[in-house]
Amino acid sequence: MGVGILSYGAYVPPTRLAFATIGGRPAKDGGPERAVAWNDEDAVTMAVSAAVNCLRDLEREAIDAVMFASTTCPFGEKQAAALLARALDLPRGVRTADFAGSLRAGTGALRAAADAVAAGSSRRVLVVASDCRTGAPGSALEMNFGDAAVAFLVGEADPIATLDAGFAVAEEMVDVWRTASDRFVHTWEDRFVVQESYTPLVCEAGAGLFEQAGTSAGDYARVALYAPDQRSHGGAVRALRLDPTRVQDPLFGRLGNAGTPFALLQLAHALEEAGPGERLMVIAVGDGAEALSFTTTEHVEKLAPRRGVSWHLARRRGVKSYDRYLKARNLTVAEYEPPRDQGLSATIHFRERDDDVSFAAQVCNACGAVQFPHQRVCETCFARDDFGRLRLSDKVGRVLTYTFDHFFPNPDPPTVVTVCDIEGARVHLQMVNCEQDDVALDMPVEFEFRRIHQSGGRPNYYWKATPVPEAGEEA
């Protein structure tokens, strides 16, 4: 059958910044907006959420490689893929690699994953593309960008879509860039970028793919196409002689230009709708271009519904003011600079990573009680050092009690604070994606990996509770 995609999942933050809000005007329903990663989110947290959605109901033990693609990994030196593997509680023997430096890194990772499976060096590879790019406040890029992540599980057994061919071209251009010390993305004059970089590269990659796959534009039922903006997207569709009705909506004005995962999110969006036997094309652009050709199989209809792009687009919450957006993205001036200290103890983080990152609880072998975090003595029967292990991150818990804290630093106070019961363990957790009035005793909750604070000038991660979607929305 061949190597291909076994499953997919997406993550788009529910917080949406209306363009009207940026301009200080009241936001209208259905008006243009972009997805915004909130203050506790970044490329890594969104990647974990997309991966969790991809792996829902699937065995995690069989995954033997993780590839993470992003231009906005929070660390210059420290691997996101290894952090992802730990947060997803994957086996220790997993291969990990970060793909970076270009918005084309996502297709590069996907193709590398397929190559690894085809070569027999990996069996199941989790590929996650995620970006959280920041445009300078007030700039066109600020409105253009959108934050999101997408994940694919690549393997050989019963893929939903096989990867048939790929073609890449490399180019050296100073069109879109960000140096290691830059906070904001730069772009050269847009007509130069579109005329001399974007459009020719898309055409070159498309033509190369058609030749490689023995296909033509008319063979593709769905096309996922990166574009810097809506106008150049239209131009590329015409230049490639594609039928516009077969081209995926790039979601400008809804999600925004998601960067590295942008074209792959459109691929996931296409897979949500696709029937068997359809040809799909993806083209990503950045310092060259890469085009991939897929064919869906009969399994595309058998995969249990995923939390993909549509699911996330339907879940939105408007950012209340531009000022709150600026605070959430740390773009405001503070009275005091954050202290430049060591931050959290690395040795404590080392000892507690199974609790804080993998979110694993203990199950007492003597009495069966579940407790969190790990402790030497059972809080129920006082047995010592006799525990099994239980992953909490993929379970459903319930809110045992709650409060709304107006003291904790938060761009959108109050912070919802809960004690949740998860399989009998009691866990003190912040709760997100809810207003004060949405919180109720005993409400069911799921868990998302988030930044808890930036002590030491680096992201410090932990899990937060989030309401379980309404019945019928489980997807």
Next chain:
Amino acid sequence: MALDAIRDKVAIVGVGCCKFGENWDQSPSDMIVDAAYEAYEDAGIEKPQEQIDAVFTGSVYSQKGPHECSDALKLWKPVTSVSNYCATGTDAFRCGVMSIASGLYDTVLVVGYDKPKDRGVSGPSVMMNQVRDLPQTPASWFSICASRYFDRYGASRDDLARIAIKNHHNGTLAPKSFLKREITAEDYHRARIISWPFGLYDACAQTDGAAAAIITRADLARSFREDPVLVKGVTVFAGPNPQKDPHMDFLAWKPTVEAARDAWTMSGMEPSDVDVAQVHDCFSLTELLTYEDLGFCEKGSAKEHIADGDFELGGRLPVNTDGGLKTFGHPTGATGVRMIYENTLQLQGRAADRQVKDASVALSHNIGGHPTACGIAILARD
């Protein structure tokens, strides 16, 4: 174990307390001297270096450490420094009591103090030293019971308001209290929220302060003064963090329930014997839960007793007669000793406008940490 082993063996013969408040012009030493010298005078001690055998001190915010008290008072004596969250003052007192009951010392000075107002912030700061258990703010720790308790027993912010109004009133009657201002239900409901359901008036006033007590062997007490106060029982209890306790129901604070059981056994008394009580009102709901957790009323019935005015001055069991942590102020390490100061005055008939008539048994109570630590002291007229 003989919980009654210390009963009636130790007596309080002198108490002192500095003015609580934002004491910008006072160092910890200044306040320690105010409190200790008032206690010396109260006990008729003129030569502390000769008449005091040891010092037990407690502070949570001390920058200098255990010698701060020795240095302020120029005492060359054995010193023990205690830190046990909000039970710190009561624990220092307890250690002093046990040292006398053991026969080791005759007369001991207990000093609780704290100086949080040198930090430049109102109230406690948010601690970011871990990723779990955030926010680490006391308001959020203590408010976490509210949603469950309100849901189960039908209590509400209106009941909390009665407690805040009472403590604001009582504070106006205590000369050394920080806040001397009556509030109305309207003031209460208009104030900003700190951590739901706690608003500004549900939260106690964090202040500077120091309080002191001189305790001695019961058989020596009358050589100091004619109206010594006997220690019936004193205990401190600690347990695991309730936020991760798989058996926590969020309807009661277990440290109080556990400590109370021991305190009644130690003293040979029961809740109905108590005439006046100072309980830990770090937040209004803490005081409400404490009524029940100590056994002053049935679990879930506090709101009816609040409505009946049971815990107001002139009520069945006046609580926080000096305004409590709410308005007298809460210098963490001092608070337990300040309560013993107030209870001693009440038992000796020296509480002026806030005097509880014929008070013969008094209880004080602290709870602190997540909360994980509770201290209880029961005193009686000899």
